[in-house]
Amino acid sequence: MTGSRRLRVAVVYHVWPHYRRAVMQAMDRCAGIEYAFYGWNAPYQGIEPVDPASVRRFVDAPFRTFGPFMWQPAAVRAALSRRYEAIIFLADQHFIATWLGAVLARLTGKRVLFWSHGWLRRESANRHRVRNAFHALAHCVMVYSQRSRSLGIMGGFDPSRIRVIYNSLDLDAADRVVSRIEAGTLASANPRVLFDDPQRPLLVYTGRLTRKVRLDLLLDAADRLGRQRRPVNIALLGDGPERAVLEADATRRNLAVRFYGACYDEKIIGPAIYHADIVVAPGKIGLSAIHALMYGTPAITHDDFDRQMPEVEAIEPGRTGAFFHYGAAHDLARAIADWLDNAPARAAVRVAARQAVHDRWNPETQAAAIERCVIETCGGSA
Structure with missing residues (x-):
């Protein structure tokens, strides 16, 4: 996608933990992309959430859990919204709304990216098939390490769709x-x-x-x-x-x-x-x-x-x-x-x-890597 207008991208998390503030702010400073950060503004599993005022566009997105599974209505609303050209989902197979949201985003012409741990270990054939099927919903899978990318490639996933963005603190x-x-x-x-x-x-x-x-x-x-x-x-x-x-x-x-x-x-x-x-x-x-x-x-x-x-x-x-x-x-x-x-x-x-x-392991590097993934996945320069 080319042109002078900034790409509009929703980034959907269940909860943005406090330690993500620095990379969120680095992303918020991006010249070519306007991000909207979706997440529930509430503590989760003993971890404090980020202050929503840390970024320019924060959308409160409550969720419900059912055993190991999670449902987040706002993830589906973001996928259907005409506002966004692309959606970045935190990639967790237990997030039902991510499966549905990724499909709906694709059907409505959006590009889908997963922000993911990716492939962490060698797995059984059945587990590997499920993981690959899940990641196949995304046009681009952004992972934290070279090892994760290598494991994905060894498991048969398209190398051109796996990008390393590393991880960061402030x-x-x-x-x-x-x-x-x-x-x-x-x-x-x-x-x-x-x-x-x-x-x-x-x-x-x-x-x-x-x-x-x-x-x-x-x-x-x-x-x-x-x-x-x-x-x-x-x-x-x-x-x-x-x-x-x-x-x-x-x-x-x-x-x-x-x-x-x-x-x-x-x-x-x-x-x-x-x-x-x-x-x-x-x-x-x-x-x-x-x-x-x-x-x-x-x-x-x-x-x-x-x-x-x-x-x-x-x-x-x-x-x-x-x-x-x-x-x-x-x-x-x-x-x-x-x-x-x-x-x-x-x-x-x-x-x-x-x-x-x-x-490598810092917010500016991570935000720049995410920006490159979004722009390339959307088909060109913003």
Whole structure:
């Protein structure tokens, strides 16, 4: 599609989480596309939504869940609207309105794009057929990693319809925090002062405290390191249903663990990550990898990529982090000890980690990639 008028595109999410604000604003600044962001302005699964005032066009779009499935009427209304030339759907097979909305959007002459994790693992033939059938509803599938694209191609999906857009958090905010830390003007204290022995290595986790993130492995690994006369301090920034269980386990093992609780203030989270020796995510790492690297801190997570999230691709073993064998606390302890003993100089790690985010995993890069996908899918320059 050519011409001077900006393309009008609806972007349909169930809920826009607070950490999407930076990429939404980067998209909102796009010269060639006018985006309207659809989503329910309500907390979901313990995650706060973005402030609708963060962007110029936000459409409140409530939804209902039925077991694992979700119905969102506004997704169908957007698909039928004459206002939009294209629709970007958050691609989740459990979102019934996405199946229907994608079909209706196509029937009404719109281009359909999916914003998707894409293909995360090798699957059974039946699951793969369903996933490919779902993604085939889109003219373009935007995924977060090269591995996801490769898996899709290996599974028979058209390579020309899979584009990598990476993923992001608010890098500008992190850069401001880092500058203030290094200038000595940020009032937030170094988290090491929370511990009786602040000289011990500091391990940090940020995120929801749920069973699937496997923080039990981190406590087990810390216990093993302590018995090897290598005690560590652990700061957990987040809250969730597993907190009481983890608190009891830490007390039973006599570990130095501090539970900060839920926090969304980068002026607190940023220094905690910046001053940590390692960010540890024993389960899926996801955006925690980007969060760690943008403050210049290495990340350790497990090595079973079929059970990982796309952002694991941002970690470069031996340079900006390390991997341990999936589900193995003893190997997590080994990976932590090995990094503490043999890692490159801290300053070099910080530079490499932050450079990885500045190169690819940031809102401006992601928004520009989405813009290219939309314009090319719509047939030309906006």
